[in-house]
Amino acid sequence: MKIGELSRATGTNIETIRYYERIGLLPAPHRTAANYRSYGDPHRARLTFVRHSRDLGFTIEEIRSLLDLSDDPARDCSEADRIASRHLAQVEEKIAQLTLLRDELARIVGRCRGGVAADCRVIEALGDHGHCESAH
Amino acid sequence: MKIGELSRATGTNIETIRYYERIGLLPAPHRTAANYRSYGDPHRARLTFVRHSRDLGFTIEEIRSLLDLSDDPARDCSEADRIASRHLAQVEEKIAQLTLLRDELARIVGRCRGGVAADCRVIEALGDHGHCESAH
DNA sequence: ATGCACCCTGTAGCAACTACAGGGTCAAGA
DNA sequence: TCTTGACCCTGTAGTTGCTACAGGGTGCAT
Numbered sequence: 275m276k277i278g279e280l281s282r283a284t285g286t287n288i289e290t291i292r293y294y295e296r297i298g299l300l301p302a303p304h305r306t307a308a309n310y311r312s313y314g315d316p317h318r319a320r321l322t323f324v325r326h327s328r329d330l331g332f333t334i335e336e337i338r339s340l341l342d343l344s345d346d347p348a349r350d351c352s353e354a355d356r357i358a359s360r361h362l363a364q365v366e367e368k369i370a371q372l373t374l375l376r377d378e379l380a381r382i383v384g385r386c387r388g389g390v391a392a393d394c395r396v397i398e399a400l401g402d403h404g405h406c407e408s409a410h
Numbered sequence: 411m412k413i414g415e416l417s418r419a420t421g422t423n424i425e426t427i428r429y430y431e432r433i434g435l436l437p438a439p440h441r442t443a444a445n446y447r448s449y450g451d452p453h454r455a456r457l458t459f460v461r462h463s464r465d466l467g468f469t470i471e472e473i474r475s476l477l478d479l480s481d482d483p484a485r486d487c488s489e490a491d492r493i494a495s496r497h498l499a500q501v502e503e504k505i506a507q508l509t510l511l512r513d514e515l516a517r518i519v520g521r522c523r524g525g526v527a528a529d530c531r532v533i534e535a536l537g538d539h540g541h542c543e544s545a546h
Numbered sequence: 547a548t549g550c551a552c553c554c555t556g557t558a559g560c561a562a563c564t565a566c567a568g569g570g571t572c573a574a575g576a
Numbered sequence: 577t578c579t580t581g582a583c584c585c586t587g588t589a590g591t592t593g594c595t596a597c598a599g600g601g602t603g604c605a606t
Contacts, residue, residue: 278583288584289564297562308571310584323537330511330518330536334562344533351530355522358532362515369508372501375466379498382466383491394487396494397480400466401459414552424553425595433593444602446553470593 280313284321291321299324299334299341332361416449420457427457435460435474468497514542 281288294300300320304312320341327337336357343354382405385395399405417424430436436456439447456477463473472493479490518541521531535541 293563319537322539326539327536330515340533340536343530351522351532354530354532355519358515358519362512362519365508365512365515369505369512372505372508376498376501376505379466379494379501383494383498394490396487396490397476400463400476401455429594
């Protein structure tokens with residue numbers, strides 16, 4: 275299939291597909307006589323893997339490691355588990371951070387009573403960390 | 411005070427301070443005879459505002475708007491409230507997204523039973539969105 | 547006078563794309 | 577046959593919010 279079809283089949287921007295090829299995440303496909311890229315099912319599967327992993331927040335480098343792993347079926351699976359577990363921990367930490375941040379923001383937003391900027395509690399709170407209830 | 415002192419006083423990297431000046435977020439300070447930047451308390455307050463807002467996840471452009479607002483004390487505070495509320499909504503959406511993602515990751519990680527990559531459930535799950543329980 | 551901490555400008559790098567500019571290819575319709 | 581339009585190509589530059597140099601100047605203490 276041509277790049278446009280692969281793009282539609284995987285929900286990936288054409289520029290992004292070419293970008294993945296350039297950084298070596300996807301192998302260079304065959305070319306037609308007109309120099310068009312021509313993909314097969316293995317390419318589609320690999321790109322699906324990449325997109326799904328990106329959707330789950332894995333970095334390109336993590337995905338590279340995971341792909342290396344799946345390219346070599348004899349290798350130990352524990353590395354994949356380690357990468358995914360570390361990522362899970364990072365996501366959990368991010369959630370915790372954002373939750374603190376949300377609480378702080380909610381407190382700030384809740385203080386607005388209208389009026390002019392000179393008396394604005396939102397602006398005041400942003401200018402003074404001392405108003406905050408938690409570290410962030 | 412010199413840039414190093416301002417840096418220590420606000421916990422901001424020196425390069426970042428110069429960057430903020432370059433993009434017009436902080437006004438250019440006076441210079442000493444030796445061409446050193448020389449800051450006063452208003453600069454420090456403004457930088458504190460910026461850093462605090464960044465810590466809370468506001469973008470540079472949002473901060474620019476908030477600063478414009480606080481520079482003009484006669485203006486209506488509702489715009490500040492609107493910016494902060496919208497940001498709060500974004501943070502809440504991000505938390506919701508990450509929570510879905512965490513659940514998906516936890517499911518994937520939980521499936522690893524060791525063994526070789528050929529049988530790896532982690533890698534299998536990444537390659538096939540069909541295993542997922544929710545959209546992401 | 548010499549070492550050292552500090553300051554200056556300007557540019558390039560990071561992640562992970564995205565958006566052109568400027569061109570080539572191909573099939574369908576007038 | 578010509579032309580229109582959709583598609584493809586390469587290469588480069590932009591995005592966000594910094595961070596990290598390189599290569600130089602300044603100021604104070606020993």
